[in-house]
Amino acid sequence: MNIGIDAGGTLIKIAYMEHNSLILNKFPVSELAHVADWINGRDNARICMTGGKASALQSLIHLKAPELVEFDATCRGVEYFLEKLGVTESQYVVTNVGTGTSIHLIDSGQHRRLGGTGVGGGTLIGLSHLLTGLTNYEEIIQAAAKGSRDQIDLKVSHIYEGVEPPIPGDLTASNFGRILQGASHPPFSREELLASVVGLVGETVATVSVLAAGQSGATTVIFIGSSFIGNNLLKDVVQRYTKLRGAAPLFIENGEYAGAIGAWLHE
Numbered sequence: 001m002n003i004g005i006d007a008g009g010t011l012i013k014i015a016y017m018e019h020n021s022l023i024l025n026k027f028p029v030s031e032l033a034h035v036a037d038w039i040n041g042r043d044n045a046r047i048c049m050t051g052g053k054a055s056a057l058q059s060l061i062h063l064k065a066p067e068l069v070e071f072d073a074t075c076r077g078v079e080y081f082l083e084k085l086g087v088t089e090s091q092y093v094v095t096n097v098g099t100g101t102s103i104h105l106i107d108s109g110q111h112r113r114l115g116g117t118g119v120g121g122g123t124l125i126g127l128s129h130l131l132t133g134l135t136n137y138e139e140i141i142q143a144a145a146k147g148s149r150d151q152i153d154l155k156v157s158h159i160y161e162g163v164e165p166p167i168p169g170d171l172t173a174s175n176f177g178r179i180l181q182g183a184s185h186p187p188f189s190r191e192e193l194l195a196s197v198v199g200l201v202g203e204t205v206a207t208v209s210v211l212a213a214g215q216s217g218a219t220t221v222i223f224i225g226s227s228f229i230g231n232n233l234l235k236d237v238v239q240r241y242t243k244l245r246g247a248a249p250l251f252i253e254n255g256e257y258a259g260a261i262g263a264w265l266h267e
């Protein structure tokens, strides 16, 4: 049995086939030893690994597992999903919003890393914790979904105040920039602060992705990564901003498993 493992900075993703169905599982990276025990208990398994914590996992398991470069595995996994979805586009950008954010160009089966940003899922939970004390991902995204950014983020239209701006007034001029300029002042509610953190992360990853796509002539940006799990607010922000800036966003269900699937497919 083949098992593909993507051990990332925050979550370990696992993909394998059982009884003709693809099983996808994830564990926090703090449970690396538990994942190693699970692997060590599977005698006939052929393991292939990828991700920044793959070497750490390798040191805990009995057999020697081949290791793939994370970006190769991820892009292979994205191709797998697109085949299943019947998407035939040959040129697109893949933005992986993991702990950090990594941006790749896929063009006729070849891929190249275009860049990235340190603003990603780690920022989402780290900044959220600093602002509200929350640590749990689910709690953070549920509270964020109830918040309004109106009093915290400064829009272009706030600066231009009734005058026609040269760019859409709805664009954010400054994330968190309204805090000392608006009618209300701190303290803001937990929900408002968290919605604004999601806004900051979403708008940053969308903007950087669209600029990267523009540079390479691609118009579709595929967004993957666990930061989108259960996080419709982040999806909405990214979708809106990507469209507003002229590219076509695509979200892949279970896309956070692309790296694990790429490793699982390795012969």
Ligand code: ATP
Residues within 6 Å of the ligand: 007, 008, 009, 010, 011, 012, 028, 051, 052, 097, 098, 099, 100, 101, 120, 121, 122, 123, 124, 125, 137, 224, 225, 226, 227, 228, 229, 256
């Ligand atoms: P990287 O690829 O950057 O090394 P990774 O592969 O671990 O990291 P992902 O699993 O794609 O990254 O995404 C991690 C992010 O997903 C977290 O930073 C957080 O925002 C979000 N997330 C989703 N579910 C959880 C969870 N159960 N626990 C913690 N974070 C979660």
Ligand code: MG
Residues within 6 Å of the ligand: 006, 008, 009, 051, 098, 099, 259
């Ligand atoms: Mg990852």
